[in-house]
Amino acid sequence: MSAALELSGLSKRYGKTWALEDCTFTLPEGRVCALVGPNGAGKTTMLHCAAGLLEPTTGDVRVLGRTPEPDEDLLSRIGFVAQDMPLYPSFSVEEMFELGARCNQRWDGDAARERLARVRVPLDRKTGTLSGGQRAQVALALALAKRPELLLLDEPLASLDPLARREFLQTLMEAVAMDGTTVVLSSHLVTDLERVCDHLMMIRDGRLRLAGDIEPLLREHKILMGPRRDRISGVAEVVEQRGTDRQMIALVRLDGVVLDPMWEIRDVTLEDLVLAYLGDGPSDPGRRLEAVNG
Amino acid sequence: MMIEFRLDPRTGVAPYLQIAQQVKNALRLDFLQVGDQLPTVKEVVGSIAINPNTVLKAYRELEREGLVQGRPGIGTFIVKGIAGPPPNAHLALRRSLMRWLKSANDAGLDAEGVAALFESAMRDSIEEETA
Numbered sequence: 001m002s003a004a005l006e007l008s009g010l011s012k013r014y015g016k017t018w019a020l021e022d023c024t025f026t027l028p029e030g031r032v033c034a035l036v037g038p039n040g041a042g043k044t045t046m047l048h049c050a051a052g053l054l055e056p057t058t059g060d061v062r063v064l065g066r067t068p069e070p071d072e073d074l075l076s077r078i079g080f081v082a083q084d085m086p087l088y089p090s091f092s093v094e095e096m097f098e099l100g101a102r103c104n105q106r107w108d109g110d111a112a113r114e115r116l117a118r119v120r121v122p123l124d125r126k127t128g129t130l131s132g133g134q135r136a137q138v139a140l141a142l143a144l145a146k147r148p149e150l151l152l153l154d155e156p157l158a159s160l161d162p163l164a165r166r167e168f169l170q171t172l173m174e175a176v177a178m179d180g181t182t183v184v185l186s187s188h189l190v191t192d193l194e195r196v197c198d199h200l201m202m203i204r205d206g207r208l209r210l211a212g213d214i215e216p217l218l219r220e221h222k223i224l225m226g227p228r229r230d231r232i233s234g235v236a237e238v239v240e241q242r243g244t245d246r247q248m249i250a251l252v253r254l255d256g257v258v259l260d261p262m263w264e265i266r267d268v269t270l271e272d273l274v275l276a277y278l279g280d281g282p283s284d285p286g287r288r289l290e291a292v293n294g
Numbered sequence: 295m296m297i298e299f300r301l302d303p304r305t306g307v308a309p310y311l312q313i314a315q316q317v318k319n320a321l322r323l324d325f326l327q328v329g330d331q332l333p334t335v336k337e338v339v340g341s342i343a344i345n346p347n348t349v350l351k352a353y354r355e356l357e358r359e360g361l362v363q364g365r366p367g368i369g370t371f372i373v374k375g376i377a378g379p380p381p382n383a384h385l386a387l388r389r390s391l392m393r394w395l396k397s398a399n400d401a402g403l404d405a406e407g408v409a410a411l412f413e414s415a416m417r418d419s420i421e422e423e424t425a
Contacts, residue, residue, distance in 0.1 A: 173339035177346035195344045
C-alpha cells in the first residue's frame with residue numbers, strides 16, 4: 001500500500017526554538033489519523049509542513065509520494081482546514097462556493113451544497129453570521145468539494161458543542177466512506193477520536209512519542225495492577241507507573257505473556273494510552289519496574 | 295433502513311463487535327430476517343460517526359459466520375437467521391446457574407466477587423472464541 005504522508009527526519013526551527021525535531025512517520029493511504037499532543041507540542045507546525053505552507057528546516061516531507069511545496073497540481077489534491085475555520089465573513093455561503101469553484105480545477109460543489117442542506121446550513125447567509133458549528137460545516141464542505149486525497153484538519157472540533165461535533169464527524173466519515181480520503185485530524189478530544197480514527201500520531205515537545213495503527217497499539221498495551229514487583233516477565237516497556245510501597249499500577253507494553261497470577265491485567269482505552277505516553281513516565285525512577293524480556 | 299446501531303463507549307467491547315452483536319440480537323429477536331439488507335457503510339457512518347472500516351469489519355465478521363453476504367455494488371444481505379434456544383433451555387441453564395451461585399455463596403464469595411469472577415470468565419471465553 002502506498003503512503004499518503006511520509007515524514008523523514010522532519011525538523012522545524014523558529015529562531016532558536018525547535019518546534020519539531022527529527023520526526024519520522026508514514027501514514028498509509030485511506031487511514032483516519034489522530035494527531036494528538038498537548039498545546040505547543042508542534043501539531044499545527046506539522047500540519048502546515050504537510051500542507052506545503054511551511055518549509056522544513058531539515059528533513060523531508062512527501063505527500064502522496066511527492067514534495068508538497070512548489071507543486072500546484074499536488075496542492076489541488078490536498079485539503080487543509082486551519083484551526084480558526086477561515087471564511088470571508090461578508091461572503092455568503094453560496095459566494096464562498098463560487099470562489100472555491102473559480103480557484104480550484106477539481107471542484108464538486110453540488111455534493112457539498114447537498115451536505116450543507118442536510119445539516120440545515122442556509123446557503124444565502126453571510127458566513128460571519130453563522131454559528132460555530134455551521135461555520136465548521138461550511139469550512140469542511142469547502143475542503144471536501146476539492147475531492148482531496150489527503151485532508152488535513154487542525155483542531156476542527158475544539159470550538160464545537162457535542163451535537164455540532166457529532167454532525168461534523170458524520171459528514172467527515174461519509175466522505176471517507178465514499179472517497180477513501182486519507183485524513184489527519186488534530187484534537188484533544190480523545191473520546192471523539194476513538195470512534196473515527198484508526199491510526200495515531202502522538203507528539204510531545206516536538207518529538208514523536210508513539211505512532212501506528214490504533215488496534216494493535218491497544219492490543220499490545222495493558223494495565224497491570226497488583227503487588228509491588230521489581231521485574232515482570234512479558235513486559236517490554238513500562239510507560240507509566242504509580243503505586244505505594246506494597247502495590248503498583250503500571251501501563252506497560254507487552255512482548256510476551258504475563259504469567260504471574262498475582263497480577264490483574266486490564267485492557268487499555270485510547271485515552272489511557274494517550275495520557276500515559278504524554279505523561280512524564282514512571283515516577284520514582286530509582287524504584288521503577290524493570291522490563292524483562294521473555 | 296431495517297436497523298440502526300448504537301455504540302456504548304463504556305462497555306469495553308470493541309465497536310465492530312458491538313455492531314455485529316446488535317445484528318445478531320436483531321436476528322435472535324426476529325426483527326431482522328433472511329433477505330433483509332443491512333444499512334450501507336455510508337448510512338452507518340453518517341448516523342453514528344464512526345470509522346467506515348469499523349463497519350466493514352463488523353460486516354466481514356458476520357459474513358465469516360455465514361449470517362450475511364455482501365453483494366458487490368448492491369449491499370449486504372441477511373442470508374441466515376439465528377434459531378433461538380429451545381424454550382426449556384433458558385430454564386435449565388437458569389437452574390444450573392442457581393446451583394453454581396449457591397456453591398459460590400457457600401465458598402464465601404459475595405455478590406461483587408461473583409460478578410468479578412463471571413466477568414473475567416466471560417472475557418476469557420470471548421477471547422477463546424475470537425482467537
